[in-house]
Each structure stands twice: as C-alpha cells, then as structure tokens.
Amino acid sequence: MIKTAQSYKQTDLTDQKFDLIVIGSGISGMGVAAIMAKEGQKVLMLERHYTIGGYTHVFKRPGYEWDVGIHYLGMMKDPKRFEYQLWHYITDGAMQWEPMPKCYDKIIIDGKQYDFLAGPEAFTQQMKQYFPDPKDQESIDQYMVLLKKASQENRLYYAERMLPSFWSRIFGNMMKKGFRPFAERKTIDVLKEITDNPTLIAVLTGQYGNYGEPPAKSSFGMHCTVVNHYMHGACFPVGGCRQIADSVCKVITGNGGQVLSNAEVIEIVVKNNKAIGVRMADDKVFYAKKIVSSAGTYNTFTRLLPGQLQLKHAVQEKMKGLKRSTSYMCLHIGLADTTSNLKLNKSNYWIYKGTDHDQSVANYVSNPRKANFPVVYISFPSSKDPTWEERYPGKSTIEIITMAPYKLFAEWEGERWRKRGDDYNALKEEFSQRLLEELYVVEPQLKGKIDFYELSTPLSTRHFMNYESGEMYGLSPTPERFAHKFVRVQTPIKNLFLTGQDLICAGVLGALSSSVFTTSVLLKRNGQSMIEKRVRKELNLTDD
Numbered sequence: 001m002i003k004t005a006q007s008y009k010q011t012d013l014t015d016q017k018f019d020l021i022v023i024g025s026g027i028s029g030m031g032v033a034a035i036m037a038k039e040g041q042k043v044l045m046l047e048r049h050y051t052i053g054g055y056t057h058v059f060k061r062p063g064y065e066w067d068v069g070i071h072y073l074g075m076m077k078d079p080k081r082f083e084y085q086l087w088h089y090i091t092d093g094a095m096q097w098e099p100m101p102k103c104y105d106k107i108i109i110d111g112k113q114y115d116f117l118a119g120p121e122a123f124t125q126q127m128k129q130y131f132p133d134p135k136d137q138e139s140i141d142q143y144m145v146l147l148k149k150a151s152q153e154n155r156l157y158y159a160e161r162m163l164p165s166f167w168s169r170i171f172g173n174m175m176k177k178g179f180r181p182f183a184e185r186k187t188i189d190v191l192k193e194i195t196d197n198p199t200l201i202a203v204l205t206g207q208y209g210n211y212g213e214p215p216a217k218s219s220f221g222m223h224c225t226v227v228n229h230y231m232h233g234a235c236f237p238v239g240g241c242r243q244i245a246d247s248v249c250k251v252i253t254g255n256g257g258q259v260l261s262n263a264e265v266i267e268i269v270v271k272n273n274k275a276i277g278v279r280m281a282d283d284k285v286f287y288a289k290k291i292v293s294s295a296g297t298y299n300t301f302t303r304l305l306p307g308q309l310q311l312k313h314a315v316q317e318k319m320k321g322l323k324r325s326t327s328y329m330c331l332h333i334g335l336a337d338t339t340s341n342l343k344l345n346k347s348n349y350w351i352y353k354g355t356d357h358d359q360s361v362a363n364y365v366s367n368p369r370k371a372n373f374p375v376v377y378i379s380f381p382s383s384k385d386p387t388w389e390e391r392y393p394g395k396s397t398i399e400i401i402t403m404a405p406y407k408l409f410a411e412w413e414g415e416r417w418r419k420r421g422d423d424y425n426a427l428k429e430e431f432s433q434r435l436l437e438e439l440y441v442v443e444p445q446l447k448g449k450i451d452f453y454e455l456s457t458p459l460s461t462r463h464f465m466n467y468e469s470g471e472m473y474g475l476s477p478t479p480e481r482f483a484h485k486f487v488r489v490q491t492p493i494k495n496l497f498l499t500g501q502d503l504i505c506a507g508v509l510g511a512l513s514s515s516v517f518t519t520s521v522l523l524k525r526n527g528q529s530m531i532e533k534r535v536r537k538e539l540n541l542t543d544d
Contacts, residue, residue: 021046033257043257073508090515091248119232182219212476236385269285292498503518
C-alpha cells in the first residue's frame with residue numbers, strides 16, 4: 001500500500017534535489033504535482049498544515065465528518081467532458097461521482113422557491129414557468145444566449161494567462177477580445193440590459209455565493225463560468241471529499257513524488273532573480289529546478305518573496321486593484337439519525353430575504369449582529385454520498401454557510417485555535433443559533449434533532465488555509481481582477497510559477513483548471529490536449 005503523505009518531521013530530504021517543488025496542497029497544487037509526477041518529474045509537494053488537500057479536505061468529530069470546501073461539482077456526469085477527464089487523469093480513475101437530483105439548487109427568495117434544473121432546456125422551461133410574462137421570457141432567452149456565448153469565448157481569455165508578459169503585450173488583446181465583454185463588466189450591468197425585473201435578476205444570480213460577490217461587484221464572466229459549470233447538473237464524490245486528496249496523492253507518490261504535511265515554507269529562495277528552492281520554518285532549504293506556488297497571489301508575493309525582491313519588482317504597486325474575496329462562517333451539524341428517517345434533502349438551499357442582493361450584503365456588513373443574513377446556503381452531504389450510511393451508520397450531517405465580515409472576529413486573531421476564550425465562544429453560539437433558526441424554516445422536522453454543531457469562522461479559514469482575512473475564494477472576482485495583467489502563470493522571478501484559483505476563476509473548478517495551465521507552461525506543450533488524448537484512449541471514448 002502506497003503511503004500518500006508523510007509528516008515533515010519524520011523525514012530527512014535535505015540532500016535531495018527536485019525537478020519541481022509545489023507549495024501548498026490544495027487541488028491546484030495537487031493537480032500540478034500529479035500531472036508532473038506522471039511526466040517523470042521528481043516532485044515534492046509541501047503543506048504547512050497537518051492535513052493534505054486544502055479546501056478538498058474533511059474534518060472529523062466523534063461519529064461525524066464534514067467536507068470543508070466541496071459541496072457539489074458540475075460537469076462530472078459525462079466522460080467526454082474535459083472536466084471529467086482531468087479528474088480521472090489526476091486520480092488514475094479512482095474517483096467516482098454520485099449524481100445529485102435533477103433539481104440540484106433551490107433558490108428561496110422571501111419564502112418563494114425557484115428550482116434550478118439540470119440541462120439548458122429544462123432550466124429555461126422552469127424559469128419561464130416562474131416568470132410567465134412575455135417580456136421576462138424574452139429576457140430569459142437572451143440570458144441563455146449570453147451563457148452559451150460566454151462558454152464559447154472564455155477559453156482564449158483564460159489561456160492568455162499562460163503567456164509571458166512580452167507575448168501577452170502582442171497577442172493578449174486579440175485572445176481576450178471575445179470574452180472581455182463578459183469578464184470585465186459587472187453582473188448587474190449586463191443583466192439590467194436584458195431585464196428590469198428585480199426578482200428575475202435575484203433568481204438568476206441566486207448562486208452568487210459560489211463565487212463570493214453579489215451582482216454589483218462580481219464579474220459577469222465569473223457568473224457565467226459558474227452557472228455554466230452547473231448547467232447540466234451536479235455530482236458529489238462517492239466516499240466524501242476525503243477521497244480526493246487520498247486519490248491524487250496516491251498518484252503523486254506512486255509516480256515517485258513526495259508529499260509532506262506539517263511542512264511550512266517561509267521563503268522562496270531566489271538567486272540572481274531565479275527561484276532555486278524554498279526555505280522551511282526550521283531554516284532547512286530544499287532545492288529544485290522549478291517552484292510552483294499554490295499558496296495564493298498575496299501569500300506568494302507578500303509573504304514568501306524576500307522584501308528586496310518585492311521592492312525590486314514593485315509588487316505592491318502592480319497588485320493595486322486586486323482585493324481579497326469574501327470571508328464566511330460555516331455551521332457543521334451532526335444528527336443522530338439516518339438521512340431517510342430525517343427526510344433530508346439532496347438538493348442545496350440558497351435562502352435570501354429581499355431581491356437586492358447587494359443591498360442585503362451592505363446592510364449585513366454594516367451591522368452583522370442585527371441585520372438579516374444576506375445569503376444562507378444549506379447543504380446535506382450525508383444525503384449526497386451513497387457510502388455515508390455504511391461509514392457512519394445512524395448518523396447524518398448538514399452544513400450551513402453565510403458571509404462573515406472578518407472585522408467581527410479580528411480582535412481574536414492573535415489567539416490560539418480552539419483557545420480564544422469565552423467571549424469568542426459566545427459570539428459563535430449567537431450566530432450558530434441564528435443559522436439553526438434558518439434551517440428550521442425550510443426543514444422544520446429537524447428542530448430538537450440536533451446532536452452536535454460547531455461553527456467555523458474566518459479565523460478558522462485564516463488558521464487552516466492561510467488566507468489573511470479568512471477569505472473563501474482568494475482574489476475577489478471583480479471585473480477589475482479579470483482585467484488585471486499581473487497575475488499569470490509566469491512570474492517576474494525566473495522559474496517561479498503560479499497556480500490556483502487566482503489565475504482563472506474562483507472555486508475548485510478554477511483551481512483545478514489552473515493546474516492544467518501551469519503544467520502546460522512547465523511542459524511547454526498543450527496540457528489539455530495531452531490529457532484528453534490519454535484519457536480518451538484509456539476509456540475508449542469516441543466522438544459519436
């Protein structure tokens with residue numbers, strides 16, 4: 001049996017040299033490490049925490065486990081989709097996917113439910129039933145045309161991030177031309193051009209929590225990318241999200257790579273403007289021909305690069321206009337009964353009060369302890385996983401997520417994890433009870449059935465994910481972020497490369513896709529074509 005990860009403290013790799021060091025073990029870092037290991041590269045992946053996987057990992061309490069970041073994935077039903085093929089490739093086909101119901105998301109606005117159905121035709125027909133006015137129906141048709149066009153135009157726009165800055169200046173505008181009207185405009189501005197119905201806009205943007213910013217702040221291109229990702233339905237990993245890191249790391253170590261936890265990188269070692277290694281928290285240095293950072297833009301350039309290099313390359317100046325995305329809290333709930341007895345959903349809830357998402361966010365941020373939650377997302381992971389009952393008989397789980405301004409918890413940021421004191425715990429309890437009340441509105445049969453609950457705050461994200469403000473999605477997906485030219489695979493430091501959701505778009509979709517972009521640059525070949533060709537041959541797929 002292959003041991004997928006080792007603790008840094010139990011190994012001694014000081015004298016070894018590597019072809020590639022990957023900083024961070026989120027899905028983008030794991031993707032890069034797996035692809036490069038399969039290409040015969042000697043890979044070392046380093047994770048600062050005791051658990052591998054970033055937002056794909058799970059955490060456990062007695063009798064329960066919860067998924068930290070993956071609640072559902074799109075495009076996993078069809079083996080001919082590249083997304084499916086990429087997951088197959090980096091796990092050697094070990095992952096299986098359980099389809100969610102045809103109605104995968106339930107948008108609830110002021111108590112009225114709007115079902116998001118799998119498939120463009122079903123989605124369109126369902127929306128038109130909710131909005132029978134001919135003017136609204138025409139708007140829905142226009143919206144679907146925009147989604148389709150966005151899916152056709154986005155590839156070159158994102159691929160431009162692979163170009164060195166010199167070639168970007170020559171070819172960048174041409175590559176970005178088709179998707180620029182989507183990526184570099186606000187969601188609300190585009191939607192207001194096709195409809196003046198605020199309820200229709202609120203429903204169509206009812207998944208904005210999947211990318212973290214409401215319509216007046218978010219890039220319409222980001223909105224289109226996420227909506228298209230789920231348009232044909234959603235799936236959940238069989239066996240839970242713990243299968244992801246286990247499966248990918250087996251591929252890495254099975255192809256000669258090494259994966260270390262408790263391995264904190266504090267500096268990227270640079271000589272003559274060339275990255276040559278990484279310095280660990282205990283001052284040891286590992287050397288490699290190339291370094292890939294999956295740690296995020298801010299961490300890479302403002303924490304891991306020596307100060308003189310930050311000044312030399314005017315990092316702070318070049319990063320102007322980039323903002324951190326929204327921070328959040330999540331209530332993890334355990335119930336001592338089966339999902340069938342409790343009649344738990346497989347679909348997700350998105351719950352809103354009012355149709356103006358941006359105003360709701362503004363009200364909440366100004367007074368989070370009194371204002372309504374701007375969005376409440378409820379997921380039932382134990383219902384989605386067909387192996388759950390076998391692994392945790394007689395138990396069930398729920399997750400409830402909402403925004404959480406970092407300033408609300410900032411006074412405890414210097415305190416140790418799980419030792420932040422009575423006032424902090426009281427604040428968590430206050431929000432826990434508020435979130436439970438939201439649950440009971442849509443699932444009243446659960447009142448009195450809660451066995452366990454624990455709230456994670458932005459400080460939890462800061463501690464485990466190393467995002468300074470507990471942000472969920474790295475860089476905020478604004479039009480300005482997409483128009484920004486600084487964040488790209490190749491950095492101003494030779495042999496230092498980026499990967500992760502900051503490169504392309506928010507979430508697991510963007511992070512995993514970025515690994516293909518990064519490895520394409522490292523290998524100097526089209527990574528997507530390479531993977532497609534190999535997986536199609538392995539699965540005996542045809543174009544029929």
